[in-house]
Amino acid sequence: MPRTIFDDAYYQRFYNEDPVHTEQKVAQLATAVDSLCAWWDIPVQSVLDIGAGPGMWRDWYHVHRPHVKVQSIDISEHACKTFGHELLDITAWHPKKSVDLVICHSVLQYLSNAGVSAAIKNISLSCHGVLYIEVPTTSDLEHVVDRKATDLEIHHRTGAWYRKLLSANFQQIGAGLWLSRRARVPLYELEHASK
Ligand SMILES: C[S@@+](CC[C@H](N)C(=O)[O-])C[C@H]1O[C@@H](n2cnc3c(N)ncnc32)[C@H](O)[C@@H]1O
Structure with missing residues (x-):
């Protein structure tokens, strides 16, 4: 069963001692994601970082794109x-105004099936x-996954299971990126992974 306590020991274990994501790796990813959004003519002006944990995405935007409005949320009081x-x-909330870029990095694996379903509805509205989504x-x-560096007290679900929920409101691009069906962006056929 997934652990539900996101306390100091959790963040020390997974972000300090043997980090699963480092600041440098997140910086590489954020640079790439932000640049691809610009390539698709979605200049990022607003970001929602869901389950932000140590806040590496939020921090990257603050340093490298200080004009961007970033809202970072987490269910952990400690975080x-x-x-x-x-x-x-995120299973019970979405912002009043939707944003250009939503980040949900390594969060959904902690939620129940019903929780993921509710979260993906809220993500779609956001x-x-x-x-950008990553979930093992x-x-x-x-x-x-590197089983020594990764928290294994999580829900195990297939890619097809997540893809079915996401596909209702997003088109899969690839590399963790999904395009809202509300965005009027004509992708080339071989630029995306699905209809
Ligand atoms: C593995 S950490 C990921 C942190 C960060 N996104 C990253 O990749 O560095 C998972 C985070 O999701 C948060 N979380 C779990 N369930 C959540 C929920 N229902 N709503 C918002 N945050 C949640 C946890 O508190 C924790 O900080």
Whole structure:
């Protein structure tokens, strides 16, 4: 069963001792995602970082794109106090105004099936541009993830299971990127992964 306590020990273990994502790796990813959004003519002016944890995406935007409005949220009181996020649960909340870029990096694996379903509905309402999502699937857990560095107390679900929920409101591009069906962006056929 997934652990539900996102406390100091959790962040020390997974972000300090043997980090699963470093600031440098997140900086590479954020640079690429932000640049691809610009390539698709979705200049990023507003960002929602869901389950922001140590806040590496938020910090990258503050340093490199200080004009961008970033809202970072987390369900952990500890993370909110320590790293400066708003205490909000994505299964029960979405912003009043949708944003250009939503980040949901390594969060959905902690939610129940019903929780993921509710979260993806709220993510859809939050995003009129691009969604970046990373969540380990059953196959990733067997073949890809570094089992020593990754929290394994999570829900195991297939990629097809997540894809079905996401596809209702997003078109899969690839590399963790999904385009809101509200965005009027004509992608080339081989630029995306699905209809
Ligand atoms: C593995 S950490 C990911 C942190 C950050 N996104 C990253 O990749 O560096 C998972 C985070 O999701 C948060 N979280 C879990 N369930 C959540 C929910 N329902 N709503 C908002 N945040 C949640 C946890 O508190 C934790 O900070």
